Amino acid sequence: MTPKTRAAVAVMGAAALFGTSATSQALLAPGAPGVSVAAMRLLVGSAGLVAFVVWRGHRSELGALWRRPLVWLMGLAVAGYQAFFFVGASRTGVAVGTLISLAIAPFLAGVLGWAMKEGAPGWIWVASTVIAITGVGLLMAGNLATGDPLGMLSAAAAGACYAVYTVLGVGLTRTGYQASAVLASSFAVGALVLLPAALTSTWWFSPSGVVEVLWLGIVTTTVAYLLFGIGLRELQPGHIATLNLFEPAVATVLSVLVLGETLGTMGWIGCLLVIGALALLGAAEGRNDPDREPTGVMT
16 A cells, blocks of 8 residues: 555545534534534644644644744634534534535645645546535535525535645645644644633533543544544645545435434435545555646745
């Protein structure tokens, strides 16, 4: 298995864990405010990431990164993604909220990555992204008529934030920083931004709330983003965002099987298209193609 193939598998593993986030909230903390859930997730998750970086002996990188304005911009994008995502999912439903939040991310990440000189994503990315977004469109088709406009707008804003922090994260790792340190420093900034929201709600005082915080913080943030970080150094931003479309497929299946949300024939076809597109891109990442290497780094 080549480094790029391992990176692609790691990103998809992270996406699978991300895909459990909204469903776990619906089960364990259904009445919790979305921004408060995002704040608690970042507080616990960023603490886990920072602890991992310190354990690996890269503490000095954290200080260096916190002195870089790009990390603070990345942290704002992280906070925005978390907050908008949970607001969108709570207002539109787990399946639709997750799908909308990530439908626009591959295109935006690919274009932003190219603009930041991280390399052109390539024709295989274009094909796989078109197939995946077509699949996402089919998944959404049966739900948009009854969707909540503010919820859908929040979900779209989450997708834009995701694209921004992915591109910035890739750029920072290409300048020599450890991916885990980049993620830990930016997520700590995001946690600081959302800290007031964490302190204004008590939903996490209950046993189910504690379980939810631990699941979101440790599993879907610390563990998942360590896997995600493997892709930051090896893959281009657009490729990472397309691979992460596995998240809405997982979230949709869970919403149907666990929460009882409905998904018609077109929706299941959409899921298959997303999975097929990811298989195409994942296979492409295993090829030794120098034309797909980054053409520059971000300063």
